[in-house]
Amino acid sequence: MTRLGTTQIDLDGAWAIASRFGAALPIGKDPIFESGFADMLDTLSRQRIEATLFVVGKDLSVPWKRRLVKTAYEEGHELANHTMNHYANLDSTQASTVAKEIQKAEERIRTITGVKTKGSNASNAWKRLDIRYMEQS
Ligand SMILES: [Zn+2]
Secondary structure, three states: OOOOOOOOOEEEOOHHHHHHOOOOOOOOOOHHHHHHHHHHHHHHHHHOOOOOOEOHHHHOHHHHHHHHHHHHHOOHHHHHHEEOOOOHHHHHHHHHHHHHHHHHHHHHHHHOOOOOOOOOHHHHHHHHHHHHHHOOO
16 A cells, blocks of 8 residues: 555653643543543544554553553554653753753663664644754764
């Protein structure tokens, strides 16, 4: 099959979205991962789409979320780096702190894939961070 494009999906859990609005939700109780994740994988499979999934490292600390992400990887989707904590203000954060956010997530993702991710999507800081991260690859 000829590839005509790419599909990139941010795996933002409910806690990450809520935090954007100043609300706090538990990371282990997450309706997006509980039902939406399986629906997403089913849709991708039916459409024969291999996507790049941007994973927030913090979610991999929850065993059942980790299993879902591992399943996605085993089904052929690429895992990429969406930082450790999905902070909303990374564009105004010191570069060294942002680098740690990326490195910590990288380490967690690598425990699933065994290989270095090819890219990152660092929330609002992507303009200055993706380039640096990609250059280190
Ligand atoms: Zn996100």
